[in-house]
Amino acid sequence: MGERKGTNKYYPPDYNPNAGGLNKFLGTHALRERARKVHLGIIIIRFEMPYNIWCDGCKNHIGMGVRYNAEKKKVGMYYSTPVYEFRMKCHLCDNHFVIVTDPANLDYVIKTGARRQENRWDPKDNEQVVPEDRDTSKRLFDDAMFKLEHGENDRSAAGKVNPTMQRLLQRNDSAWKDDFSANCALRAQFRAKKKELKAKEHKDKILLNKSCLDIGLVAEHEDDINMASLLSLRPSISAAEKQKKDRQKALMLPIQPVKALTREDIGISTISVKSSSDCNSSNNDVLRPIKTFHSDCSNIKTSSKKLKISTLVCADYNSSSSSSSNED
Known part of the structure; x- marks a missing residue:
């Protein structure tokens, strides 16, 4: 802007050529505001970040190519090459960082206020063409x-x-070799992919309208599809039904735990007698079990003591002849 204004070919009526130039006559500098610190040896330039850095003030990342208004000044010499220093303010905080040129290594060095993101590598590891160094x-x-x-x-x-x-x-x-055919094949792939994306977008739009939702849907995953198929095989119940079922199950449980009754606790024993037919048989060791009946089973209560229950024993005989012989 300063150069354009200084060379616009407009000279005021009171211009004096003996002043040495238009800027001197007007008392301005060709760089205008960029030269407000020129008496200190500093000019304002537009500096572009040469690599990725981390700001020490806000700890944020600043990418390569971000531009700043930097104060440029000469701080030294490397043989016949001047060394410049650039001071700029971070656009995310009030921190200032200073970067200095390094003519020996053709690089920039961070002096204060930031640190470089280390993502450098050896070009030989990537089989890149490396220029010969000075010694070689x-x-x-x-x-x-x-x-x-x-x-x-x-x-x-x-x-x-x-x-x-x-x-x-x-x-x-x-x-x-046939660029037209290759271009046609590539465009056909793009068209097929575009149709698939439009069909998926239409399907998602129908689902969102049906559910009255206004959110973005992600792509389906194979694990989600398998899980949904497994859930569809078993009926699902609501939270209220599940709570009601749990309450009914809790009401059916006893207040105190009930001890399981054994045959010894209620006084039941198996009684076996020999029948007449068995006595006449050659095998005298055959016993026939006799059924036992409880006189009052309704009064059985759970207790640590054994219950005394009267039992009625019934004997079963095979024939009347055998019974008459026994009576005699």
Whole structure:
């Protein structure tokens, strides 16, 4: 803006050429507000962040390429190259950070107020083309043997990657030799994908209108589909029905735990007698169990003491002849 205003070819009527120029005649600087600290050796420039940093004031991340109004001043020399310092204020807090140029390493160094995000790597690890450093260039110029060895290493490296380069070139020629067909196939894939997205969007819109919701739906997951299919196989009950069922189950439980009764607790025993037919048989050890009846089973109560219950024993005889013989 300052340069445009200084070269707009407009001169006031009282302009004096002996003043040495329009800016001197008007008493202004060509940089206008950017030169308000020029008497201190500082000018205001538009500085672009060279890499990602972390602000020490607000601990926020500032990405590479963010621009600031920075105060630029000269702080030293590296041989014949000046070293500049840039001071700027963070746009998220009141912290200031200072960045200094590093001509020796062709880089910028953070002096105060921030720290660099360490995401640097060695280009050789990614098989990138690395320019020769200063020492290597000097040896290539002075040392003939080193130049010969360096050339042999370059040729061997080129021979190793040559098959890969040939395959890539053949793949490129086969895929893009007919660029019209390749473009048609690619556009057909895009159209099919676009139809699928529109169908899914229409289906989601119907579901949202049915549920009276205004939210964003995420894509279905296979685990969710399997879980929903398993839940559909068993009937689900509401929270009120589940609470009612639990209350009914609680009412049916006894207040005190009931002890299980055994045959000894209620005085039941098995009585076996020998019948006449069994006595006449060759096997005298055969016993026939006799049924036992309780006279009053309704009065049985749970207690730690054994209950005395009168029993009625009935004997079963096979024939009347045997009974008459016994009476005699």
